[in-house]
Amino acid sequence: MSRNAGHRDRGLLLIGLFKLGKAILFFLLGVGAIHLLHRDLGDEVMRLVTALKFDPESKVVALLLDKVDLIDAHRLKQISLATFAYSALALTEGVGLVLEKVWAEYLTLFLTISFLPWELYELARRPNWFRLSLLLINLAVLGYLLWLLRRKKVAAEIQVSS
Structure with missing residues (x-):
């Protein structure tokens, strides 16, 4: 805690909460990457495109499908590991900043x-x-x-x- 009892640095608190929010976001992205292991990513993208009512014939969807085809199970594991590591780092920063x-x-x-x-x-x-x-x-x-x-x-x- 800060040297002045009862006084909290609002800037540090705000930055700490921002970092904690990033930690949660990246943790959820890591969980999502693990969830997609051993699934057909093209099918998952098409499901999302349909749910969001995008045109499945659009250039953006075609480009996204091309990029998704490059991601295999090994790459998804790497992505999840990186997002979990970044989440842990952001969590460490956030907790430390909130505690000043x-x-x-x-x-x-x-x-x-x-x-x-x-x-x-x-x-x-x-x-x-x-x-x-x-x-x-x-x-x-x-x-x-x-x-x-x-x-x-x-x-x-x-x-x-x-």
Whole structure:
């Protein structure tokens, strides 16, 4: 908990809850990938297309079916493992931030910085509002954590010198 009893950092709480939401999302994606093991993915896509009332003859559906044909059981296992690992990481970040642990602030700072080159590459390769929004959210998180950690460092230096 923070040094001031009863005072919670709303920014850390918000970022922590965001990370916990990501953990839940990626856990569910991992479960979904496992659920699709040993199933005909083309049939599953067509079921979804029909349920969402998309035109099964559209170019988008054809492209999706072509991409789905490239995914085998081994690849689905890899996808589920990666999503579970990312979910565990986001869970660790989220819990640590909600509990206002300094190690979680540094972990989140490191992970946010490490994903920025990939996000910039993806945005440059195929720009869209979703990618831009993710980049802006991560830049806001990065800026806030840098500001918070610097503020804590200055406060600690003042406390030591007094």
